[in-house]
Amino acid sequence: xxxxxxxxxxxxxxxxxxxxxxxxxxxxxxxxxxxxxxxxxxxxxxxxxxxxxxxxxxxxxxxxxxxxxxxxxxxxxxxxxxxxxxxxxxxxxxxxxxxxxxxxxxxxxxxxxx
Amino acid sequence: xxxxxxxxxxxxxxxxxxxxxxxxxxxxxxxxxxxxxxxxxxxxxxxxxxxxxxxxxxxxxxxxxxxxxxxxxxxxxxxxxxxxxxxxxxxxxxxxxxxxxxxxxxxxxxxxxxx
Numbered sequence: 084x085x086x087x088x089x090x091x092x093x094x095x096x097x098x099x100x101x102x103x104x105x106x107x108x109x110x111x112x113x114x115x116x117x118x119x120x121x122x123x124x125x126x127x128x129x130x131x132x133x134x135x136x137x138x139x140x141x142x143x144x145x146x147x148x149x150x151x152x153x154x155x156x157x158x159x160x161x162x163x164x165x166x167x168x169x170x171x172x173x174x175x176x177x178x179x180x181x182x183x184x185x186x187x188x189x190x191x192x193x194x195x196x197x
Numbered sequence: 198x199x200x201x202x203x204x205x206x207x208x209x210x211x212x213x214x215x216x217x218x219x220x221x222x223x224x225x226x227x228x229x230x231x232x233x234x235x236x237x238x239x240x241x242x243x244x245x246x247x248x249x250x251x252x253x254x255x256x257x258x259x260x261x262x263x264x265x266x267x268x269x270x271x272x273x274x275x276x277x278x279x280x281x282x283x284x285x286x287x288x289x290x291x292x293x294x295x296x297x298x299x300x301x302x303x304x305x306x307x308x309x310x311x312x
Contacts, residue, residue: 116299125201125288125302126242141299173242183249184292185232186300188242 086110087189089174095195102161104192106174108154114177115157116186117141117149119170126173132157164196200224201289201303208308210279217264218274218306220289226250229293231272232300233263236286245287248272276308284310 086109096102106115113134118126118141128141130149138149146168150158161168171193175186202221210216222231233245248256248263256263264273272291276283289303 123304125304126290127302128299131299142301171240175242183247184230185244185247187244191240
């Protein structure tokens with residue numbers, strides 16, 4: 084257990100509305116990630132962060148923004164949600180210095196955009 | 198471009214038998230890491246096993262082993278003595294180089310263990 088909490092766990096919203104997903108960690112890890120999971124695509128990286136106010140784009144970043152104003156929180160924002168953003172969103176952390184560098188995932192947030 | 202390929206959308210195995218889940222990857226880096234994750238129906242992502250590109254031995258973790266064939270760029274997961282609780286989605290993933298390079302995932306294989 085890497086102390087990762089995602090909120091909300093489930094959300095239904097309408098096209099065009101803003102949505103923010105929160106990832107909270109309790110162990111002060113530097114590296115945090117947002118992935119989305121869709122059938123047939125596995126998990127795809129949206130954005131990641133390597134420290135407070137240090138973020139970068141991943142493979143599928145269009146339509147998403149992130150913020151990290153403190154170590155423990157990494158926020159993912161959909162400024163104007165679209166139906167194509169219906170997905171399960173996973174937050175993950177990586178423990179710096181670990182030889183294997185595996186990611187530890189939160190429980191996921193299921194977002195439905197109608 | 199897709200860098201991780203899992204060609205088996207679904208697999209069935211009889212309880213107590215062994216099963217191999219295929220994974221091939223594409224990279225020009227000499228240094229990379231390969232990972233397998235399990236996702237049961239409850240949805241959480243569980244790390245199973247890791248293989249580094251310079252590791253000389255195939256990785257093993259309990260009933261999981263990784264059949265790493267570097268020249269063929271394959272990293273198949275072998276589950277021995279399958280149990281009903283092994284029924285899940287399995288994802289192969291790769292991180293190229295080191296540092297903060299992102300981890301790329303395959304599309305996954307759904308394994309069903311039959312009693």
